[in-house]
Amino acid sequence: MTSSKTTIFKFARFSSLAALCLWAAPAGAQNLITNGTFDADSAPWWPHASSTEANPADNTLAAADGQLCATMTAGGKNPWDVIVGYSGIALTKGQRYRVAFNASADVERTIKFKVGLGDTPYTDYFIKTVSVGVDQRLIEYTYLNLRDDAMAQFQLQIGSLPGKICVDNVVVEPVPEPTLDAYITPSTTGKPLKNWSAMVKMGTAVDTPIFLSSPKHNQIVANEFSAVTPANSMKMNLIQPARGTFDFTDTDALLAWAETNSLEFRGHPLIWHTQAPGWLTDGTFTEQEMIDIMYAHIDGVMTKYKGRIPYWDVVNEAINVVDGVADYRKTFWHDRIGPKFIELAFARARMNDPAAKLLYNDYNSEKKGDVKGDRVFELVKGLKEKGLIDAVGLQGHFYILPNGGTEGVPNYQAIRDNMARYNDIGVQVHITECDFRIGKPLDANKTEVQNKFFTEMLQACVDAPNCDHFTVWGLSDVDSWVPSTFKEYDYAHIYDANLVAKPAYQALSQVFAKYNPDGTLVGSTPPPPAPTAKEDDGGCSVNPHSSRGGSWLATALALFGITVLTRRVSKRARS
């Protein structure tokens, strides 16, 4: 037993004792893993490594020097294949657990640890990717458990590379809900982003692991935003993991929390070709069976949440560009049903919840004059003519190249022009997944381009009469989808990896700072009550009574402000 081990083990016991003093502990609150110190042997820990003839995996476990070491000479078949596991942990629904262990490895490695996989259905209740290296590192998380499971497992998934990894002082113990300091907005305006929700509702995507493990993240979301979108929990692989079997656990928890905090909840996505379950993608189905599966999925999810979810991304990313031509993406939905799957999905969603607003959602669809932007517009226009759609979701994922090249920075006027043509056909525009990834390394110039991006995107939405939702795709760089999806990129979000607001946050905040919460420009003269007829004209007229100011600049600003004001009043009157 090493001295660092003694300290950490004592700390674990101390934290349990402190917990007992501060909170009415559930009976038997203790470290749920009985041999996490490995002073005697490795039992009851078990090794696992899938083996194929081509890749004969192996994994030998041994307690050595007071640690549990797994040695792989050939490695595993899949990144998750070489596993060190512990079975039979009883987990309780609604309980928070602290998971902690020390780990070291022969070289710097990425491993995963998870709690879950008890009885069927197979579920990773809580899974985290972490880095371990030659020096022993303490890895520690507290998460909220959503499922009763008498037979849960704790696993370290080491990866497919040959080598060695050692763990020690493994603790899984129930802990009380942490308390947080009172919330103070980081905004230089002194007001959170949601202060302007009557103008534009700010939203963020929330992924399950961070929602369950970071009360601080949740506190920021609840205090700064007006809406949330589940980043993954409603995707078909997670919400219908087996045909006809829905798992609503994660979405239920997020939705309940959103409702408690008066956050609007966005349904995302119903029909998409990505993150689809294996039973669907690998199965052989006729056209009619595919339609039946699509309807059953839409019915199952929408019936469950009817009346609680006002906006649905019904179809996601159904257009792509091949050889410069934008058309229907070749997916299993498209190929087995034909392009009509889109209209069928919208009609089914409409039937399920006639009061809900339905969206088509896509990336690279933000600009007018762009091959995909134009094709998506045609698609949405067709759906609108049939009364099947209410809004388009412009995802808003953009980037700056690692070398500083700006080909991934949009033409903001083209985005404004696109919003305007949707307005002309009576379709609302929502920015649904905004982020701006930065090609590594980060530098001041790239940060400036990012700040300007957030300013321009939000201002375009504020100025458009038909844009009143602006969602960022994840709060911070600590739980970002970017580094694992785009290897050369990171830093895409408005909070940093320590959950500190970045200049990009202040950029958004400063756009709002020009307005009162009702959408009038700060300093503009309140107009007389708008006549009803004006409210119906789309808000394009300028109220001459409010045009005041000494200089030409002040006059110009006032005119601009009053335009915004009139439109905002109309927008509220409509909703």
Ligand code: XIL
């Ligand atoms: C992303 C999630 O954020 C990731 O966690 C996941 O691994 C992949 O999907 N367009 C969409 C979103 O519509 O659902 C995607 O979300 C990002 C791109």
